[in-house]
Amino acid sequence: MPKLEDKPRVILEEFRVKNAPDDYGMADEKWNFKKFVKKFRIVIVRMDNSEMEFDLIGIQPAFANAFRRLMLSEVPSMAIEKVMIKNNTSIIQDEVLAHRLGLIPLKADPKLFEYRAEDSTDGTEFDTLEFTLKIKCSANKSQPKDSFRAEDLYENHSVYSSSIKWHPIGNQASVHKETEVGPVHSDILISKMRPGHELDLHLVAVKGIGKDHAKFSPVATASYRLLPEITLTREVTGGEATLLQSCFSPCVIGIDSDGRAFVRDARYDSCSRNVYRYDSIKDAVVLSRIRNHFIFNVESVGAMLPSVIFVEAVKILRDKCKSLLDDLNNF
């Protein structure tokens, strides 16, 4: 009988996800801080500038989910919010151009900025980043003969995000480094142009949150999954073993020298449940997932390190709790 103290599980049956018979979810469980501290662990599995995988072990799904939600929608980041169009003779419509520009991820530490007041029209150096995009397409005078490639015929026929130039306002030039501000990627195609087409835009970036618009979300996505667990209930050998192996992601099932299948590492199994296709080995496995072991995957859009994003999310949750407590106390 699986107890909550040891690993709580959900069983992946053929046609449904099922809790253990005596498991009523963790909602009813009384939360004990000491117990939590004793059991809770964070294991960082993989981390680089843009992506991070880490495990939250021994935490309730409500918390894990809260972090995920906060990373998606409440951790702030900077994005282009206003586009002043002085001239746009390209074929792309003003609104569509503005929308595309808004979705370009910007390098700028949102912690160094403030939210712009709702009623303010002019930004200040503390809440606004200003950029310009001024580019004109022309025929390439020195074009090689007999070439019909757009690259040879025209100059600036494709507008990339690298053309966006930062214009520091106020004291910004001394506070931020040139390399720390601007589009994260320089090769995002904004528009295609032909001779005579011209863009002259003034871009205003502000701080915002993903709840308001997806462009302010600091993550491409942040999600988690539960740790898979595979238990073999009987010995599987020979042809059945290779069949079993083929039903799971690579390296999940190993076959030892006796031709016996064993579970090598279930962590990276995709939980495709394709074992259930084969009646012969259907009964040999129990698929389950550990309910308090969350494998987080955070993909940053590039402005902030994924680790920072997670920490920010935790801070936001803390602040929210604080303000709730304050409100309750002052009620």
Add this chain to the structure above:
Amino acid sequence: MEERHCEWESAKGAREPIKSLEDKWKLVPSFLQIKGLVKQHIDSFNYFINVEIKKIVQANEKVFCDSDPLFYIKYLNAYVGTPDLEEGFNLTKPTTPHECRLRDMTYSAPITVDIEYIRGNQRVIKNKQLIGRMPLMLRSSNCVLTNKSDFELAQLNECPHDPGGYFIIRGQEKVILIQEQLSRNRMIVDEFKGAIQCQVTSSTHEKKTRTNVIVKNGKYVLRHNALSDDIPIAVAFKAMGICSDQEIMLLVGTEDAVVKNMAPCLMDCHNLKIFTQNQALTYIGAKLKVKRFQTSNAKFRTPVDEARDLLATTILAHVPVENYNFYVKAIYLAIMVKRVIEAQNNKANIDDPDYYGNKRLELAGSLLALMFEDLFKRFNWELKSIADKIIPKVKAAPFDVVKHMRPDLIANGLFTAISSGNWTIKRFKMERHGVTQVLSRLSYISALGMMTRVNSQFEKTRKVSGPRSLQPSQWGMLCPSDTPEGEACGLVKNLALMTHITTESSEKPIARLACNAGVEDVRILGGEEINHPAVYMVFLNGNILGVTKHYKKLIKIFRMFRRRGFISAFVSIYPNHNQRTVYICSDGGRLCRPYIIVEKGSPLVQQSHINELNRGIRKFQDFLADGLIEYLDVNEENDSHIATLEAEIDPYVTTHLEIAPFTILGVCAGLVPYPHHNQSPRNTYQCAMGKQAMGTIGYNQKNRIDTLMYNLVYPQCPMVKTKTIELTNFDKLPAGQNATVAVMSYSGYDIEDALILNRASIDRGYGRCLVYKSAKTTMKRYSNQTTDRILGPSRDGNTGKVIKAHEVLDTDGIAAPGEMVENRQVLVNKQMPPATLNPIGQGQPQHIDYKDVPITYKGPVESYIEKVMVSSNSEDAFLIKILLRQTRVPEIGDKFSSRHGQKGVTGLIVQQEDMPFNDRGICPDMIMNPHGFPSRMTVGKTIELLAGKAGLMEGKFHYGTAFGGSKVRDVCRELEKHGYNYHGKDIFYSGLTGEPLEAYIYSGPVYYQKLKHMVQDKMHARARGPRAVLTRQPTEGRSRDGGLRLGEMERDCLIGYGASMLLMERLMLASDVFSADICGACGRLASRAWCHACRSSAAVSAVEMPYACKLLFQELAAMNIVPRLTLKKCCDT
């Protein structure tokens, strides 16, 4: 992309199953490459302007006049030129279709003739005389777009994927729909009110008449419109010179059944005492309808002459009669009688009028030919009457008829016919409405779908199922899915992908070939030989050609000659064993379709041929020329044994093999992936909805200024394609986006097919669309030398600022591109002079009071000005067109649909973090409720999802082609390979609680179309607002900011409920309450508290009543009816 067929077990015993030809379907793109999707229209129009117009002019080549016997005009030849515009002063300049579209001009070419005529006493020949203008079909032989490369088309501002086949009349794109009708010059036996009749609609260039042989009181009679009474059949025979009863019986047949039925008819003659031809003609002459207009030479003719003439030219007009030798016509009539007798004895011999072999499709070319001939005749008649009038007058210069040729008559006649769709042909007394329609440019598919539409002549109101139901003979010719719902259901149809509609080909070589193949002329044969049981009668286009003993040989020879290319590929020949006849057809308007020829159990097209096709050294024409493929029309198709798959070929009977089974569907149904897995009405629904989907309409969409255009910002090619999609270039001009769909329930906002959308997806551009509208105005020039004018923006007198309404105007008084316009702002500040009759005096400047007639923007949501065009139209007036643009983001209530007839509105837009997510962190773009599946049975959609998901993992497009496509088994295997569940079901976590959902969720990409119905165009509410002038009731309709009507049924509810005060409020107080003064003494309306009738104000009191009521009283009074009101004090009960 290989075609996979079910490997059906061959039931043919030990025989080796025939290997299936790989890539056989590639014949379809090859076919479409030369034919194009709208080739029927273009072929037909080309035939008209290159061949038929010359024939028409030749048929009416001479014009004489009554006043001068020497005068004549003779047309030598006729030509249709290349498209140009008249620039005034007889100057013309070549034009392009796009210029005509933008400038509201007509894309037309001059019609010129070479004529020979008499001027004074001289014979003059004049070449290239303009007589009219012909609207040109785009991509026809004379159009500037034909044989142009994509690059050249781009320079002409034309989309290379535009099918052409339509006309541009006064800037509007017009399609002449394909008209379906019963075939002419064919005998059709049907049952009408219980009586069996044989009907022939004869049609020649001059006449169109209908002849019936019917059973009346057990006897056969001839009925015709030109006769006031039915003629006993024996009398008709005698009038045709078949005088003896024996001869008649020999012609009709000497079988017992025939003799039994005919005997009473022969008695008729004896009763009427008609024994000779002359007696019979006298009898008929007496029954002629009195002609309203007596022509001059008709006075000298006797009724006998008239009757003889009628028999020769009007009754069965298509059967030629030379020198009043009626023998062939008599045989024809005898066959008609025989058919009736056969049908009487066996009901199975009654023809089915809905059978597609009995139908002909009329295309733009033949319709225009009818119109042109009518106009040309009128043109000549006008010339004649001018000549009649002017020649007798003595004049200094000799009468030159060329000066009186007005090209406007023919030009305007054709233009108005096409632009109004009213086809009025005087000589046939034909009047048809709705022949043309404006080409719908909502999406590329809607335009294509319109080009393949077939309109039935059948009345829409009649409630009969026959013409509406799917005829088995439509197989392969007309799409079984694509028909509208509702009143036009089954009457409006669409062509299938490979259908070809024949154009007329010459009869002469065919007749000669038939004679060489052993057909004997009937004119030298007697009735006995003609009706001999061993003999088959041969018909060519409904006319008797002769009889043959060896019909099998005849058919074989014909088919051989056709396959060799000695006669037109579209000539069809087929026997009817029941009637012991062979029919040969070369007429236009037959539906036909190519098939692979099978001989001795193996298809003539071999794998080597297909390989050559793949290498590009063999084209569809080569297959045709080598006799590997041939066209079969509906009738010949019925005489063939066609195998769908190679495995079904039976060496003893199979004659043909289908090229690709998916071609039985049309363009619109071809978009549906896996249509063969869907419940059939769902495919029909999708056919209707595909036309409302927005996306791309052509590569030139940014250059067009249409009144309404919907575009998608980021259209995508569907993940699950079909071969039809590639053939129609839908993948290059798509209308929809691939949405990641999770099939699950979410909140309560997904009931009744409502969809849940992901906010983040919308933020990133899903379902974003552009709506273009245009405003148009012209600056007219008036007869009194005044013109409209446009003024710059007005300024406020005090501040000097431009007034709000004129904020978007440029200094020239026209809105500037890039500006945002709000409701009621002025787009063009136009002014109009008053319509005074007197022209402005010479010299002295006169003050004109101009009236403001601004073009204003209306709409609750602001728009941006995309561009402004200033040009001139055909009347030399300034033409200003302004294109307005809106970008719309999906909102609650916007309509979306998958490609399986599953439409739904957005019920809720959910934040990304609230959406469910799977192990890989994927959030769906859209959540669809699973209740949409069981009752709709759109299994195709579930397969599309699966195939799309596998395609994403493999990085390729899967195919959902009808009767083929990627198989579920293979798709599942691919999913498994990439670590997905083979069912396509994944573990999802709730975005709200963070715990895994109890059910596995079916999820993957499905192609969704955004339909044109958007909340923004429909939302409407009103508290107070405008009222109608007459009744003072609130106006009606959203466009007039109208009220919402509490109608009769709603009123009934309130009455039933007894809510009298609510009724009073809704019907009077909230509508047109009016306080009328009523005189209590006389009960009539008083004015200003004074009763004019009683000359008193003593009894006048104010009564509240609806204004409409007061209006009624006044109107009644105006008609001398006095309504009197009896007033009572409120407290007196």
